Amino acid sequence: MFQFIKAIFRLFLFIIIVTGFTVAYARYIEPNMLKVKEVSIESSFFQTDQKELKIAVFGDTHFGDYYTLEDFSKVLEAIDKMEPDLVVFAGDLIDHYDSYSGDTADISAKLSEISAPYGKFAVFGNHDYGGGAEYVYESIMEAGGFTVLKNKYYPLDEIGVAVIGVDDVLIGYGNPEIVSWGRPDYYNIVLAHEPDVMDEVLDYNVDLMLSAHTHGRQINLKYFDDYILPAYGKKYIKGLYDFENARASRLYVTSGVGMTKLPFRFLSPPELTKIVIKKSS
Template sequence: MHTKRKILAVITLIFFMAVVVLAYGYFYARLPAVVEAEITLRDLPAEFDGTKIVFISDIHLGPWRSGQWLSKIVSKINGLQPDLVLLGGDYVERGTEYMESAFDELSKLKSPLGIYGVMGNHDYLRGVQLAPVFMNRAGIEFLDNTGFWIYQQEARIKISGLGDLYFGEQLYEQALGEAVSEDTVILVSHQPDYVESLPDDRVDLMLSGHTHGGQITLFGLWAPIVPSKFGDKYISGFYETPMTKLLVSNGLGTFKYPLRYFARPQINVVILRAGG
């Protein structure tokens, strides 16, 4: 009897610990951090100094992420009063039925310089024809393989985007158009891996998501799965690369399992600074 009680106590303890660990991962995954970074760009016009960009990625709206959850995210972003909002793709987790709900909420974003977004690999799988339609209805400029000049007084910078690295095309010249090295170009690419394929140095800043910061990590030190051919080289955060500066967001949602460990979801705020 004494042995049986010990075994029962051990089983109870293991069960309790498992519940605590799962609950922690579930609720941690629903608490996005606002992560701010000042990034100096050499050719940035003085008129854009201090411009606030909010970048979000990997919403993955689906069974574990409701429109109500996204509504709170949108309210938080609007409270940050961004000048410009950029979206990094993967709006839905599965099922085209979530696409409309996602963009209904994203249509409430407010930004004087506009809202622009690319598609991610999940968007190609779940609704390659639908995403651009819903983006247009939501007042979001579809950014895959194209670019837009945005203006402050007489000064301008270019916002460009590329198609998904797995399922789309990356028409770099089409996206950048007539932009030259002396112009400021911000490029949105869902996957950060493209940073190693940049053909020239015209891009001043590249914004990406896709990795989820590893999503499930060992104390933030190691992630068993990182969806990148470069492993954890570009897993999360800011990087100075030979061709450009790169910011990789942890994103907001989750893939497969509604859990995160030591890879907190993020709303990224970039303050542009003009540098010599």
């Protein structure tokens, strides 16, 4: 009997130690990591004379108590090393604007350090409408040199590429029909914060859609998807998806760099993505 009690005690102690380590890792270690992921895409619709197009994609900074401008410095350094042609921010800049104690001018100043010859583009996320940020988000991004696409089509005629931004569909004024503006002879890049919008635009000339929103689950335990994943982010969760439609469309969902609701990341480290688009050989 004594040996049995001793074994139970050891098991209980082991569980406490493992749980404590896991919580500490998810709170203090993984959130401070930055995974730089590179994705290569070939397409027959990329017809420019340019050899390739390099796109830096990030999203879900959720600036606030859990993610600071000091944390963001890692992203800036990594983007600078990429030397991107195009930069995309996929929404959710500040976690809760009404309670944000920082100076938004400092955010704009950091964003202005990013350079890209063909432009820097952004869309609204649901947090950019929620928490009182609706009327300031666009000015913050524009002061940082970003063009905010609110149901807008933006052609880069010199390289035969178009960037099309769909506004947030949860709280904002998202209209996926703007994607119908995509020309058949251009390589069309769609920005939409919520990835499940993809199902609504597959009949249009979409070559690549870039999204965020899901945080790659943030706490990556898929058995809790019904509770963890947000609306319009339950089907396409993270990474690259291929579609068998007329354009062979692709969707990339970034896991984002910040956190919301809880200051934890587990098996879903902060992510910055470099997407390289090339002509099909």
